[in-house]
Amino acid sequence: MPFSFTKRIASRYLISRRKEAFISIITLISVLGVAIGVVVINLTMAIMTGFEYELKKKVLDADAHVVVKKVAGVINNWEDIKQIITKTDGINSIDGFTYNQALLRTSGNATGVLIRGISKESQSAKQLVNYLEEKDLDKALFNPLPIDQVSEDGQVASVKLPGIVIGQELSLSLGLYPGMTIALLSPQVSASPMGLVPKYKRFVVSQVYKSGLSNYESALVYIDLREAQKFFRMGDGVTGIEVRVNNVDEAPQIAQKILNSLEGIQSFYTQDWTTVNKPLWDAIRLEKKVYFIVLLLIIVMASFSIISTLVLLVLEKRGDIAVLRTLGARRVDIGNIFRLQGAIIGGLGTILGLILGYIACIVLDQYGFPLDERIFPISQVPVRIDLLNFAVVGISSFVICLLATIYPAYRASRLEPASVLRYE
Numbered sequence: 001m002p003f004s005f006t007k008r009i010a011s012r013y014l015i016s017r018r019k020e021a022f023i024s025i026i027t028l029i030s031v032l033g034v035a036i037g038v039v040v041i042n043l044t045m046a047i048m049t050g051f052e053y054e055l056k057k058k059v060l061d062a063d064a065h066v067v068v069k070k071v072a073g074v075i076n077n078w079e080d081i082k083q084i085i086t087k088t089d090g091i092n093s094i095d096g097f098t099y100n101q102a103l104l105r106t107s108g109n110a111t112g113v114l115i116r117g118i119s120k121e122s123q124s125a126k127q128l129v130n131y132l133e134e135k136d137l138d139k140a141l142f143n144p145l146p147i148d149q150v151s152e153d154g155q156v157a158s159v160k161l162p163g164i165v166i167g168q169e170l171s172l173s174l175g176l177y178p179g180m181t182i183a184l185l186s187p188q189v190s191a192s193p194m195g196l197v198p199k200y201k202r203f204v205v206s207q208v209y210k211s212g213l214s215n216y217e218s219a220l221v222y223i224d225l226r227e228a229q230k231f232f233r234m235g236d237g238v239t240g241i242e243v244r245v246n247n248v249d250e251a252p253q254i255a256q257k258i259l260n261s262l263e264g265i266q267s268f269y270t271q272d273w274t275t276v277n278k279p280l281w282d283a284i285r286l287e288k289k290v291y292f293i294v295l296l297l298i299i300v301m302a303s304f305s306i307i308s309t310l311v312l313l314v315l316e317k318r319g320d321i322a323v324l325r326t327l328g329a330r331r332v333d334i335g336n337i338f339r340l341q342g343a344i345i346g347g348l349g350t351i352l353g354l355i356l357g358y359i360a361c362i363v364l365d366q367y368g369f370p371l372d373e374r375i376f377p378i379s380q381v382p383v384r385i386d387l388l389n390f391a392v393v394g395i396s397s398f399v400i401c402l403l404a405t406i407y408p409a410y411r412a413s414r415l416e417p418a419s420v421l422r423y424e
Contacts, residue, residue, distance in 0.1 A: 006333055009324075010340040026309045031349040033302030038353025038397050039360060041295045045389045046361045048288050050382030055284075058213055060273055061127050062220075064242030066255045067276075071267035074237035081241060081262065088257050092246050095122035096238035098228040103185040104221070109174045114220050115184070117228025123244050128165065128222060131209035140165055140206035141224050147181060147204055162227045163206030167217025171208045180205050186232060201231050248273065292393075299397050303404035306345050310338050310408030314415075321415050335409035342408070346401020350394050357393075361385050 068075075068085065075081060078096045085094055098117035103110055118124045120142050129137045139145075144160035164184075166176060176182065186199040203223065211217060229235065245254050251272040262268045274281065314321070321334055361383050368380035 006336050007340060010337045010344065026305065026312065027345060030302065030305040030309050030345050031352065033305050034299060034346055034349025034397060034401060035353035035356060037295070037298035037302050038350055038393055039357040040298055041292065041393045041397075042354065042357030042390055043360050043364070044291055044295055045288065045393065046357075046383050046385055047364075047381055048284075048291060049386050049389065050384040052284050052288070053384045054382045055280075058211060059277060059280075060248060061130075062211060062213060062216055063273060063276065064124075065245045065248055065251045065273050066243040066258065067271045068241040068243065068258060068262070068268055069239070069271070071269060073267075074234050074239065075241065076235065076237040078238045078241055081265075081268075084261055084265070085241065085243060085258055088254060088261060090245050090247060090250055090254050092244045093123045094244075095119060095124065095242050096225070097122070097124065097240060097242055098225060098232065098234060099239040100228065100232050101187060103187075104170075104174075105183045105185060106174055106176065106180075111170070111174065112219075113170070115228060116220060116222050117225040117238075118222055119225045122225075122242075124222075124242065128209060131211045132165070132207050133210075134207060137165075139163075141222065145204045145206055147179070161202055161204040162224060164203040165207050165209055165222040166205055167220060168208050168210045169214050169218035170221070171205075173218065176205050176208075178205050178207055184231065188233060199231065199233075296396060296400070299400050302349070303346075303400050306342050306401055306404040307408060309345070310342055310405060311411065313341070314338065314408055314412045317412075318415060321412055325415070331413040334415075335413040338409040338412050339402070339405045342405030343398075343402055346398050346404070349401070350397040353397065354390055354394050358385065358390070 068081070075096070082094050082096070085091065096119065098115070100115050100117075102113060102115050104113045116124070118128070118141075120138065125137055125141075129135050132140065134140070141163050143163075145163050146158050146160050148158055161181065164182065171177065181202055181204050183200060183202050186201075188199055209217070209222075223231075225238075229237065243254070243258065245251050252274055255270040255272040259268065259270045324334065325331075362385075364381065365383035365385075370380050
């Protein structure tokens with residue numbers, strides 16, 4: 001039996017008339033069931049991908065793509081190291097920074113913080129500007145700020161203190177606002193007639209940054225690199241060298257190239273953004289896989305309606321199948337008729353679901369679904385359309401629909417013409 005003839009019979013069976021109209025209704029329900037499942041999966045995967053993209057973007061904005069550090073020590077000759085790193089291809093910028101722990105104390109509270117010292121022309125400074133309400137970082141960090149200080153005898157004197165930029169979470173938890181003074185206590189101690197005392201320095205809160213990452217905002221503060229070097233007695237040294245690359249996906253390879261170029265100079269090691277936050281990215285990928293598998297059950301459920309439709313059709317067309325077998329149709333030809341019907345139902349449902357899913361993603365991205373910024377780092381549900389996700393969902397849906405045709409096609413191919421026509 002030619003394939004074109006098989007296809008023609010399959011298409012005629014899909015559009016049943018008169019007393020078989022019920023089968024056509026079930027067929028339509030099957031198509032819609034598959035389409036709805038595909039829409040739900042595509043929309044969920046687009047939202048999950050959007051959250052991953054936004055979180056990745058915020059983390060990469062806050063951290064360097066690659067960090068070069070020295071094992072148990074300060075990098076004193078970091079300008080020379082910078083010249084060596086510059087020779088590596090794919091690098092956008094190289095800056096030195098300091099990263100130290102200290103105790104931040106106010107008049108009534110105290111908490112441990114991580115102090116990041118950044119230079120004026122660094123990429124970290126340029127990125128920090130985007131998180132500030134007032135976009136003047138030069139005034140906030142790199143120039144001392146005048147404040148009025150009242151002495152014990154009641155005299156008011158104007159003094160200049162270095163600025164410090166704190167996160168919104170830290171500001172709210174300690175009640176700190178721009179213009180207030182705080183004290184930083186270094187874990188480094190110095191000898192005095194009273195014994196060993198920690199180093200102490202006052203700063204003025206210049207601005208509050210809002211990055212959307214509460215973990216950073218509650219513990220990470222920024223000061224001028226020169227003030228950090230002076231306060232922590234580092235001389236001209238830095239804690240590490242941050243490297244930003246042109247393509248973030250190539251950061252692991254570039255980190256290895258940098259490490260190879262520094263081999264034999266000093267005890268250096270490198271960290272790229274994928275290793276620093278590896279548990280986070282692994283958790284997100286695992287969550288996406290679980291969501292995909294669970295939501296794929298919606299299509300599996302829709303495939304049962306395809307099985308029901310084809311089984312009813314086999315029972316309804318028993319006489320036709322017997323006649324076709326008598327005219328010379330092979331078992332495989334009969335099976336192909338119903339396999340083709342299931343493929344058409346699954347294909348139509350999958351294509352319709354992909355189209356509607358794409359439209360739903362565009363509409364949700366355009367009009368948005370508001371989120372509470374006090375809980376989430378963004379103002380609305382992020383949507384990012386990944387064609388690879390759409391392709392995987394489409395292929396998986398079609399394969400499930402094809403598997404659903406196995407039993408009905410087998411039942412149809414095993415019908416014996418003699419036993420059927422005897423009662424017709």
